[in-house]
Amino acid sequence: MIIAVDAMGGDHGPSEICRAALTACAEYDDLDIVLVGSAPVMEPLLESADSSVSRRISIVHTDERVEMNEHPTLAIRKKRTSSIRLAMEMVRAGEASGCVSAGNTGAVVAGGVLVVGRISGIDRPALGVALPTLNKYTFLLDVGANVRNKPFHLYQFAHMGNIYSKRILGVADPQIALLSNGSEDIKGDEAVSGAKTLIAQSALNFTGYVEGDDIPYSRADVVVCDGFSGNIVLKFAEGLMTAAASLLKEEIGQRVLPKVGMLFMLPMMKDLMARFHYEKHGGTPLLGVNGAVIKAHGRSKAPAIVSALRVARNFVKQNGVEQIREELGKGGA
């Protein structure tokens, strides 16, 4: 399986991405990676690798990149040799089974729509993320492909979330919910309330509204919201857990007794922090496009890129795109 990686995207550039490619190829021997980016920069970074790994990594050279603050659609249209666009063209042409980018989110979405193309029946793709919660995972979408959405967009997200949860995450009969400002019927804004009516009439296992605190308590398998709300929730979760972890470290540094305690507590605290450390679970699939397009966090270092490559590989192996296409073909959305 070939995965194309936008090696110029993200805050840390090619060095972290090359390290990630080497780690991922060492982990999975069915994985071939094409790094799209500056060859002179990347070649030395890959030189020292074992040949069993490095022979599965190739480079497609380009110096052009989409910057984080560029207008996404314009950048995708105009920068025809940008690393992100070239990676997506490989997906469209069938030269790669999927692609990963830690670049400009808007450009990933615009590239997904304009280059890779939408699945028939989907008006807007959505970024979904499997959030670790108390007992299991909750699949939250959209976390930032869109800003605001109409009821029928949310309705389509519900269907895609259902398929992803069932087919990729292996949940038998996923409970679908809409994120709202209260669980009562009178709550919600126009979009959420309209979507509630649409989803309730569908064949989905729909539980109605959930509130913010229902997410960590895993009260639904799939939580649907617009890209604005989902983005805030995801980033807030990342920030809160990172802040709590750094506060914990600081506290330990200041106290003597806790240091003794920490020797015993360390394995447990590590498990707990890892469970809720959302950044480690990097890699959100862009659902609704004709290919495995995986967005990694802009701040991703090598481990998060490896995680995104794992998500890409899994999505391809499970025939994610075909599953969505097939279910929608049955008259889903």
Added chain:
Amino acid sequence: MIIAVDAMGGDHGPSEICRAALTACAEYDDLDIVLVGSAPVMEPLLESADSSVSRRISIVHTDERVEMNEHPTLAIRKKRTSSIRLAMEMVRAGEASGCVSAGNTGAVVAGGVLVVGRISGIDRPALGVALPTLNKYTFLLDVGANVRNKPFHLYQFAHMGNIYSKRILGVADPQIALLSNGSEDIKGDEAVSGAKTLIAQSALNFTGYVEGDDIPYSRADVVVCDGFSGNIVLKFAEGLMTAAASLLKEEIGQRVLPKVGMLFMLPMMKDLMARFHYEKHGGTPLLGVNGAVIKAHGRSKAPAIVSALRVARNFVKQNGVEQIREELGKGGA
């Protein structure tokens, strides 16, 4: 100072509220509390208290209450002897300096507008909460008085947040920010983007957009958003920290070594959990109405009601309403 308490509101009813009233009056000897609710239910609950405390607690009897799932505005208009309405009428008449309710949020807002009345220059009141963050507190508003808001509402929230942060929380020159789905100028929906233009032209110390992860990192003193987004963020934070705490407890129960460690770690963990345990910081002021109206969480037990009474007392002592009125009179909003 007299604070009226809606003793019929909230999930736990008069017993928790009576306990809270006794605790708060024992803590502050300048505090008199009027409990609005069923006298036959409450009298026995107050009987055993020391007279130095109980003589500062009185009861205004009513059996009528607004239920959690009732339509807020209709309930306030029709249930003229409901505990929440009577408590608010005491504020309007000047018989109480403020009121606290753990009841139906919509009814607290509707009562604030229809019974207590809005401050001139404010179109919509907002619920604000001081969220504990890494180094300090971030004042987040609106957390649920509204659903969606127009740019000029958000602009008014920014002004009220600025005053609350400065005058009540004691922040010298509060940094004001708008919650958005990205920090770049092209981000935001129409409301947020419109508000950005308005606030940027004001005299406020405005830092532009912040993202979800900027909240726990205290990257602004005041974060402004619509009631839908703020409600989700607040509840998600509550849920995440409660879930993490219960996971920690469970882990400790299952492992032997951590138990030994826990003896040393306990004080530190307690500090940390208390800091991020948002429910303990109960009591959100409804800003923009002509009185100290404090909303407590529906799930509030006695300690959270005591916390809400503390917020009410502090708001009254600092002349919160007058401060807002005065600043707005200077041509603020």
